[in-house]
Amino acid sequence: MPAGEYLYTTPQPTAGSNEEEAWLWAQIKAEARRDADSEPALASYLYSTILSHSSLERSLSFHLGNKLCSSTLLSTLLYDMFLNTFSNDAALRSATVADLRAARFRDPACVSFAHCLLNYKGFLACQAHRVAHKLWTQCRQPLALALQSRISDVFAVDIHPAARIGKGILFDHATGVVVGETAVIGNNVSILHHVTLGGTGKAGGDRHPKIGDGVLIGAGATILGNVKIGEGAKIGAGSVVLIDVPPRTTAVGNPARLVGGKDTPSKHEDVPGESMDHTSFISEWSDYII
Numbered sequence: 477m478p479a480g481e482y483l484y485t486t487p488q489p490t491a492g493s494n495e496e497e498a499w500l501w502a503q504i505k506a507e508a509r510r511d512a513d514s515e516p517a518l519a520s521y522l523y524s525t526i527l528s529h530s531s532l533e534r535s536l537s538f539h540l541g542n543k544l545c546s547s548t549l550l551s552t553l554l555y556d557m558f559l560n561t562f563s564n565d566a567a568l569r570s571a572t573v574a575d576l577r578a579a580r581f582r583d584p585a586c587v588s589f590a591h592c593l594l595n596y597k598g599f600l601a602c603q604a605h606r607v608a609h610k611l612w613t614q615c616r617q618p619l620a621l622a623l624q625s626r627i628s629d630v631f632a633v634d635i636h637p638a639a640r641i642g643k644g645i646l647f648d649h650a651t652g653v654v655v656g657e658t659a660v661i662g663n664n665v666s667i668l669h670h671v672t673l674g675g676t677g678k679a680g681g682d683r684h685p686k687i688g689d690g691v692l693i694g695a696g697a698t699i700l701g702n703v704k705i706g707e708g709a710k711i712g713a714g715s716v717v718l719i720d721v722p723p724r725t726t727a728v729g730n731p732a733r734l735v736g737g738k739d740t741p742s743k744h745e746d747v748p749g750e751s752m753d754h755t756s757f758i759s760e761w762s763d764y765i766i
Contacts, residue, residue: 497573500589501532507590525594533562533569539594540604544626557619561607568606571643574663575599578646582666582752598647601633608637639673642689646749649695656684658702666749668695668713676701676718688723692748710748 508526512519525542529535537558545551562568579592579599586592592599604627611620620637628634633647635655642663647653652670655661658681659673671693675683685699688706694713699705706723716730724743726735736742746753 497532497569500573500576504532504590504593507588511590526590532572534559536572536593536603537562540600543600544604544623544630546626549622549626558607561610565610568610571606572603574643575602575645578644578664582646582750583648597631598633598650601627601631601635601650602641602645602647605635605637605641609640612637658682659684661687662689662691662707664689664747664749665691666752667693670696672698674698674700690747690749692752692754694754708747710744713754
């Protein structure tokens, strides 16, 4: 069976349900068994990270603990911390499931859910951030900041633990992503590598971008200040955005400008954060010349 096909033919349950989590975990285990059979060199690794565990949160906690541990921050301590957080927060587990689905269905390079769980550092960094954010809201800031530092060291993804992130998030490739303290990212957002959601350096307080649901942010884009990127907007690769972007529009360039002009910007009907359509605006942009 090709790697991209499902191992089970039973219908997928409703998104966000307990049944969906169970279905996904069964799928991950089936994929791990298939991979262990086809590649014996990985059998021990797959057994220790997936097949020996009874649930998705136990597998994920074990894997994150081993990825993020150091000589002074032990994997057993991290495992207990991750497992306690995921086990007691159904919303976090639901977000994890949504993030796995986002990677599997939006990224053609993602051959299986197990592949994402084990190898996608953007996914792993996002799950670790969710725990760091939980710690931050519990007034455990020193531990949250220590975890942020390890996430940055290991995954090259620097997200302040106070930043709020929705579910169904895809950090594609993820290297160099920076998200500031007061940033907010909505649901079903896709963000490519080397994206910065930062401050201008001149303001305090609420000083970072607010990203609406369904937004797509291309590689190398920089969004600075307490600006709003409207629902379903698209930010082109390499763009520098310093002002609000209306919903369902495309902003491109440095400094960014709206495709179609600021008075009558072109609107799109799709949800770019889910469709991953990076380039359709080019045919509508009269200044695009090679």
